[in-house]
Each structure stands twice: as C-alpha cells, then as structure tokens.
Amino acid sequence: MDELIKKASKIYSENFAAETWFERAIFISWFCAKPTCKFCYMYTIKDQIKNPKKARRRLESIFAEVLICKICSWEIGFLSAGIASWATPELKEVLEGIYKITGKKQRLNLGVLREGQIKELLPYIEGITGTVECVNEKLRNEIVPDKPLNEIDKMFETAERYKIKKAITIIIGLGETIEDFPKLVELIKKWEINRINFYRLVPHDGTDFDKGPKTNYYIEWIAKTRIEFPKLEIIAGSWPDKTTEVPLLLKAGANAITKLPAIKLFGKQPAREIVEGAKKAGRSFKSELIKYPKINIDEELAKLDFGDEMKEKIKEKYEIYYKKLKKFE
Secondary structure (H helix, E strand, C coil): CHHHHHHHHHHHHHHCCCEECEEEEEECECCCCCCCCCCCHHHHHHHHCCCHHHHECCHHHHHHHHHHHHHHCCEEEEEECCCCCCCHHHHHHHHHHHHHHHCCCEEEECCCCCHHHHHHHHHHEEEEEEEEECCCHHHHHHHCCCCCHHHHHHHHHHHHHCCCEEEEEEEECCCCCHHHHHHHHHHHHHHCCCEEEEEECCCCCCCCCCCCCCHHHHHHHHHHHHHHCCCCEEEEECCHHHHHHHHHHHHCCCCEEECCCHHHHCCCHHHHHHHHHHHHCCCEECCCCCCCCCCCHHHHHHCCCCCHHHHHHHHHHHHHHHHHHHHCC
C-alpha cells in the first residue's frame, strides 16, 4: 500500500498544484421519484414523504447556503436532489440565483436528465453527473435497480453534443471488490469522464448496510484511479468520524475533500482535522473551515441582483446558519 500511495502521490504532483480545498454539495430536495437505491437515505424515508413539494428547500435557504460557500471559499461540488423533485423551469430559477451569487455555472447531480432539460438549463450548467455508484454490474442491479447504465450512456451522449463536462459518483463499500476496478477504468475511458466523486459508504438506519469500508481499501481505489488517470479530477468524501484519513486520501491522489457537514461542524475537531490533514499531505488549503471571514452581510447582499424581499429572506436564513458557524469557531 505504501508504494501504491507513493506512486499516486508522485503522479498527482506532476499534474496538479500542491493545493486542495473543501467542496460542499448543495442538496435542494429530499424527495426522489425512484427511491430504490438500497444504501440511500431517501430509501429510508420514502414512505414518509406525502407531498414532494414539502421535501424541497426554500430558495432563500439554498441561496444563503451558497453565499456561505462563497464567503468561506468552499467550492460547490454539485447541485443534488432526488429524481424528478423539481420541474425544469424551477431548477432554472435555482441555478440563476446561484449564478447571481457565485458568477459560476454549476454541475448537476439530479439523476438522468433529458436533452430538453439540458438544453433549457445550459446557460447555468458546467457539467452533469452520472450516478454510477457501483461498477460490479450484478451487484449494481440489486442495489441500484432503477438507474440503468444505458440511460447514463444516453445522457452523456447528449452532454458531448452540448460540450458540457461529465462526472460520475462511486460509493466504495457496497460489496464490490478491487477486482472490479477494471470496470471503472472502462467506464471512465468510454465516457471520457473529467471528474469522479468517491464516497465511502456511510450506513443509514433502515438499509441493509451496517458498516463502511476500511480506510486502506477506500484509499486503494483512489490511488489506483490516480495512477490510471493522471489528469482526472478526483474528489474524496470523508465522514466526520473518518477525517483523520484525510492526509492519506490526498497523498493517494485526491484533489479535494467533500462530505463533511461543514456548517454544523465548522471549527470543530473534524473540520480542524481536514485543515491539518491538508498540511500533513503537503498541500495548501484554499478554503476556510475554522475561522469565519469577517464580512458585513448587508454589504454582501447589496452586491447581489435580487429584489429587496428576497434579500431580506436570504439574510434571515443566513443569520440562522451564521449562529451555527460561529458557535465552535
């Protein structure tokens, strides 16, 4: 394992700067029209959601979170929600608001998107994500029954025509083995993926899973991927009880770290371990997870192209988040 990490680290340093950052996924709904992925939190709450619209977040909540991401230099990994949780015109409104705050197009992780959706959202999207999750096809058919790879295929063909970036998500610990790695290589090459999000399985109550993968096994997937694809952007998720593994994730070739509930844990030990882990891996850390930047929220909101009513709503929600952020600083 030491030699594998050493080789992956060398390849990373030959292709990327000695820096890293924190990424946050922006979740906009907890409803999914196909809540059948057997590892997923939405699978456990599917019977509790009677009105899908009530499972959505309000615009001001989303925009306040995005504003915090901007202030703390957290990159937005992607906009995420269950399948068919928002109508396309509504998604466009969300993306337009995010663009007003960040000045950046976003990646989407919303299941398989049709060409009409992609075309309508095109002014505000940089890329789309295929939720592969597991590359062992037999296992995948059991655990992820309603996300067939041929549908991801078609979506990526559309992405290619519209010249937008393609990413995939992979969850380690679903029952696959390292013998399945060649299938991952095959998919990355076939789809010409430019980014991969690796996550370690986090077992949820109500699913069939009760433990996640060992650190060395998780790192092996990342290191082998870095060696096979020197220029691929690799984002690695690390849950709060596993953040001591961050130096190894980075040395194995990950570009950045994600998954930490950063508003809830800002300034707490897991956040500090990510920052310290970057230093141990010889990387400068471009985001802020410990000391909240000094800003004037009214001045920040004045810069944004929203109406006064929306600005007031964003401020109200921002202040709620801000109290959590400052609590453990």
